[in-house]
Amino acid sequence: xxxxxxxxxRGTAFQLEESGYDALRAxxxxxxxxxxxxxxxxxxxxxxxxxxxxxxRPLLGNHKTVVVTQEVTAALAEMGPIEADPGPxxxxxxxxxxxPGGPGESGTAGEEPAAPAGGSPRRLYxxxxxxxxxxxxxxxxxxxxxxxxxxxxxxxxxxxFWGTGVVAxxxxxxxVPEARSPEEKAAASGDPxxxxxxxxxxxxxxxxxxxxxxNRQARREWKRQFKREMxxxxxxxxxxxxxxxTKPAPPLSGLGLAEPFLAFILPFISVLHGIVNIxxxxxxxxxxxxxxxxxxxxxANVPVWVAVLILxxxxxxxxxxxxxxxxxxxxxxxxxxxxxxxxxLLDAMVWLVVVATLLWLAVHYFPQLHDAVQNLPALVxxxxxxxxxxxxxx
Amino acid sequence: MSVxxxxxxxxxxxxxxxxxxxxxxxxxxxxxxxxxxxxxxxxTQEGTLYPLLSKxxxxxLLDYEWQESEAGPPRKYxxxxxxxxxxxxxxxxxxxxxxxxxxKLAHQ
Numbered sequence: 001x002x003x004x005x006x007x008x009x010r011g012t013a014f015q016l017e018e019s020g021y022d023a024l025r026a027x028x029x030x031x032x033x034x035x036x037x038x039x040x041x042x043x044x045x046x047x048x049x050x051x052x053x054x055x056x057r058p059l060l061g062n063h064k065t066v067v068v069t070q071e072v073t074a075a076l077a078e079m080g081p082i083e084a085d086p087g088p089x090x091x092x093x094x095x096x097x098x099x100p101g102g103p104g105e106s107g108t109a110g111e112e113p114a115a116p117a118g119g120s121p122r123r124l125y126x127x128x129x130x131x132x133x134x135x136x137x138x139x140x141x142x143x144x145x146x147x148x149x150x151x152x153x154x155x156x157x158x159x160x161f162w163g164t165g166v167v168a169x170x171x172x173x174x175x176v177p178e179a180r181s182p183e184e185k186a187a188a189s190g191d192p193x194x195x196x197x198x199x200x201x202x203x204x205x206x207x208x209x210x211x212x213x214x215n216r217q218a219r220r221e222w223k224r225q226f227k228r229e230m231x232x233x234x235x236x237x238x239x240x241x242x243x244x245x246t247k248p249a250p251p252l253s254g255l256g257l258a259e260p261f262l263a264f265i266l267p268f269i270s271v272l273h274g275i276v277n278i279x280x281x282x283x284x285x286x287x288x289x290x291x292x293x294x295x296x297x298x299x300a301n302v303p304v305w306v307a308v309l310i311l312x313x314x315x316x317x318x319x320x321x322x323x324x325x326x327x328x329x330x331x332x333x334x335x336x337x338x339x340x341x342x343x344x345l346l347d348a349m350v351w352l353v354v355v356a357t358l359l360w361l362a363v364h365y366f367p368q369l370h371d372a373v374q375n376l377p378a379l380v381x382x383x384x385x386x387x388x389x390x391x392x393x394x
Numbered sequence: 395m396s397v398x399x400x401x402x403x404x405x406x407x408x409x410x411x412x413x414x415x416x417x418x419x420x421x422x423x424x425x426x427x428x429x430x431x432x433x434x435x436x437x438t439q440e441g442t443l444y445p446l447l448s449k450x451x452x453x454x455l456l457d458y459e460w461q462e463s464e465a466g467p468p469r470k471y472x473x474x475x476x477x478x479x480x481x482x483x484x485x486x487x488x489x490x491x492x493x494x495x496x497x498k499l500a501h502q
Contacts, residue, residue, distance in 0.1 A: 011467065031441075040448040047444045047470070051424065080439025083446075 004066055009053040010046065011225045015065055020072035024052070031082040038084070051079065125179035126172075133348055134173040159352065166352050170345055266329040267350040273322040274354040280315035282362055284308060288379070405436060410446060411489075412436050414474065414482040417456055423469040447472065455481055 005021040007014055016024065031048060035041040055075040056067050124143045126135035137155055141148040158165030287307055363370055416422060416430055424443055431437050450456050455478035458470040474482070 035445065038445070038448075040445075040452060044444045044448050047424075047448070048440065050467070050469075051440045051444070053467075054425070078439065080441035082441045082444075 002069075009056070010049045012053050012057070014053070014056050014060075014067055016067050016072060017069045020067060020069035023069065023072050023076060027076050027079070034082045034084045044082075048079065048082070052076075055079075124176055126176050127179050133169070133351070135178065136169055136172045136176060139176060139179065140172075166348075170348055173348060174345065266326065267347050269322055269325045269329065270347050270351040271354050273319060273326060274351050275358065276315065276319050276322060278355060278358040278362065280311065280319075282366075283311050286366075287311065409436060409438065409442070410450065411482075411485050413443075413446065413450070414455065414478060414485070417472050417474050418479065418482055421471045421473045423461075423471050427472075450478070454478075 003018045004015045005018055007016060007021065007024070028045065028048070032041065032045060035044055038044065052075060055078065056071070059067055059071050125139045127138040127142060128135045129138070131138045132152065137151040138148045140146075141151040144151070155165040155169055158168070287304065363373055412431070412434075413427060416427055422430075424440060424447070427443060428438065428440070447456070451458070454475055456472050456474050458472045460468040461471045462468050
């Protein structure tokens with residue numbers, strides 16, 4: 001009489017004798033250890049579990065419900081030891097000569113570092129998706145679990161009053177790595193490794209599989225299994241479909257623009273963007289204080305808030321292509337090269353210098369703006385009062 | 395190193411090429427590949443094949459899709475990408491070139 005242990009191999013339950021279970025566990029543990037550092041470690045392990053499950057399945061029938069130890073060891077012997085991936089380097093002499101694509105491929109393979117160890121804590125990364133400049137604030141916000149806008153405001157505040165924000169930003173843009181692989185993105189917001197597991201599986205094409213099934217029952221069974229596993233991972237998914245999955249297509253790559261050209265025009269686009277920003281702020285301030293925009297009086301029947309809204313929309317219309325162009329430049333620049341930090345530094349510096357200069361000029365040479373800045377505390381106070389009286393009046 | 399060991403190393407290096415050749419012929423899943431290889435000198439096991447396939451996929455040589463099987467859960471069916479076909483073609487050319495060189499040297 002032998003003790004039996006029930007295991008779950010990729011959604012199918014099997015009953016193994018205890019010593020068979022030990023052998024299987026040892027095999028999988030060795031496999032995991034040998035594949036350590038392989039970017040596809042989890043995927044290969046999952047493939048192996050699938051394969052073992054397929055070997056066990058035909059062994060069982062109506063009158064045989066347990067996989068005995070000999071069968072486990074036979075299946076494992078058939079699987080053979082896991083040979084560690086030789087890595088991106090050419091497999092051996094024979095393959096080496098005939099692969100001219102080798103260096104480029106090894107670049108993509110080497111770029112994905114090993115997935116962070118299970119349950120790893122958050123890591124600080126720059127997140128280029130939805131970034132304004134280099135994704136520092138975005139990454140910091142993910143790291144701290146805050147709204148990116150708040151972090152950006154903090155940086156701007158620091159930049160205006162003590163200039164430290166600029167220095168900190170530039171240093172971080174250079175020092176902090178960019179989150180590129182899904183694993184890194186998951187680590188940036190501190191999601192546990194189950195999240196990576198989820199993304200990996202989802203990517204493996206669970207949905208593709210569903211679409212391909214001709215028979216409804218199989219589809220339902222597949223769906224149910226998928227849902228069960230998702231529940232088991234306790235993963236809240238709506239979030240990550242956007243964050244880790246959608247990578248904006250590089251819009252300029254098709255045009256074949258040379259990188260030096262992009263690096264050259266990027267600061268200019270940034271300057272334009274900065275000017276538009278400043279113009280918008282100035283216009284809004286002048287609208288709120290003397291009630292006109294650059295000398296153009298507001299028609300009497302248009303309320304101020306409508307004008308502010310119109311200004312905002314106008315600003316959005318003008319700034320949008322500039323933003324898109326900057327984003328496109330970043331994407332067009334593609335993989336960071338040795339000049340990458342320099343370009344980012346140049347871009348950020350130019351942008352900030354222009355903004356600061358324009359602000360200074362505006363405050364010093366436009367009396368209205370000067371007054372507006374002087375009146376700002378009083379204005380805020382008054383606005384607060386207005387809101388309070390409005391609240392009470394209701 | 396005995397002659398036999400040298401052959402082992404040679405076979406190991408050629409395995410990727412052989413796998414490319416098999417997948418080029420038709421969409422296959424791992425058990426098909428193993429079955430086709432088993433009567434040849436390239437007979438191998440899952441433990442070798444899975445890491446190799448995953449490496450080749452990472453290099454963009456092949457891709458897979460899930461397909462339902464008659465019995466049991468869906469399987470991964472592998473097929474070559476354009477890059478994989480290109481690499482196969484280049485490797486074949488290179489292989490022929492080596493053969494020609496060997497013959498030429500033998501005749502001298």
